Amino acid sequence: MLRKPLSGKNNQSLTERYGALKNLLPFFKIIWKASPIMSVSNGILRIIKGIIPLLMLLIARKIIDEIVLISGHQAEITTRLWILVGSEFALAILSDLLSRAIALLDSLLGDLVANSTSLKLMDHAAQLDMNHFEDSEFYDKLERARRQTLGRTVLMSQVLSQMQDAISLAGLSAGLILFNPWLILLLLIAVIPAFLGEAHFNEKTYSLVHGQTPERRELDYIRYIGASDETAKEVKIFNLSDFLKSRFAELSSKFYKANKALATKRALWGGALAAISSAGYYGAYVFIIIRTVNGSLSLGDLTFLAGSFNQLRTLLQSMLTRFSTIAEGSLYLKDLFDFFELKPEITSPANPRPFPNPIQQGFQFDNVGFKYKHAEKWAIRNLNFSLNAGEKLALVGENGAGKTTLVKLLSRLYDPTEGRILLDGFDIKEYDVLELRSGIGVIFQDFVRFQMTAGNNIAVGRIEQKENNYRIEHAASKSLADSVILKLPKGYEQIIGRRFAEGVDLSGGEWQKIALGRAYMRDAQVLILDEPTAALDARAEHEVFVRFSELTKGKTAVLISHRFSTVRMADRILVIENGQLLEIGSHEELLKKEGRYAELFNLQARGYL
């Protein structure tokens, strides 16, 4: 849990901030891919919308001058005036329609972009190694990349609006420069201080949020354990609610204080800078009024200039402010692209060897050692043994001895830190990793209780066969899961687990029968069962074993168990201690040897283990 203060990361340098703008290019590629038609239409509509402000001001100027002209001589409205007013009206309607069409396109395109990015995120996360998932920095990256899905939709419309405003800006400034270039200078005085203020505070906000990611994850985690189906039982029994609440309050009040300080500063500075901005605007206004009173400008000119100056000020200010928000948004994009940059290390070779079917010789551990990332001690070291094709091997050892790690290495969830594992004489790295995993079925002791239908919970063993009801039901009957499922109100269609409406929870042993069903469903050449019967009652365990030889018939199998009644069914038993091989042999051989296995076996036989 949290140890360090909520200081946030140090400020980004200017180059780092604006350098992040280069991320906009790949971002626009993503938008383009989401829908080329919508992207183009959006661009065209915004160009048209960008020209309208200038056109409207020019017409307004002509209208005023026409009115002044008429009112001196005649009392009737001229056709020319009607046409001018009509044109302005038409432009106003067009502008409104364009705004709505643009908003619609933005939101549709935004949805498409958010969906495709989320899919890409899921896809990429699925390809990464287990190592990544054990790294807290990875989770921070993933979290930042995920959090910004909505922000990115906003970023897209902001960049497009920026382009649209740039078109309006170019038109209006041209008019202003033609009249008096000094007005542009006043305009800059009006907007630059406000922009610098905004830029500064955006940077501070980003740094604060960026630095708070680990704590925000902790906050989310506390919220989750405070109220979830999986934790409710222990939270109540151990009365953890106050403990969790106080941790939540402590963290959230730190967030509040840090955010409050920044928000207050931002408001104060924002107010002062806005006053400077108004002073610049009114300076220009007074200048124009004096020139009009002098008679150097017509009333139409006054309307045009005051209007265009005001619009330019608003435009520039929003563009500059938006620019720093865009720069900030691009920094978040960097988090997303950083995440996509993470590359898995466990990959298939360019020309993989065909996976043997059937396996001829089996696996061989050749001086295998493995250390988990960030761990000091070796989980497995100097491991030499073979797992012959068709053999049933049991792994025995105390908690933490390295049994599960060995299985993870065999299925290439990790690669050995030293030594190699051979399959039919070749390093398992020479085979296609997906084919290798497809040839191996592992049911872990901490198997996942998917909050899905009972049928799908078994089908995950071979998900491409999820429509094959016969195979699913057959697997369920072999693993004894069928008797559990038939009692459920909706049978195989019943959602199990408590997370969703109508979900029905199962007991630990019932879940285990479902998980065992996955092994039958998988029907792989190599079967690995990690504590397959730990939660089963005596009768169910016995029945599972009666079927076990059928399940593993003709297959290579690895069985991890602390129960010696299970272990003795294996052809050979490997006793592992502190990551090293201690003994290997058949049940009878090891008993005769009177080593560790015999000691543990006799202890259990006498009821001590």
Ligand SMILES: Nc1ncnc2c1ncn2[C@@H]1O[C@H](COP(=O)(O)OP(=O)(O)OP(=O)(O)O)[C@@H](O)[C@H]1O
């Ligand atoms: N993801 C991990 N990161 C760091 N160390 C780990 C990780 N998983 C396991 N270990 C460590 O590696 C060693 C071997 O663990 P492993 O899970 O293989 O033991 P095991 O024999 O399966 O134990 P058990 O009988 O309790 O299931 C232990 O010391 C454990 O703490």
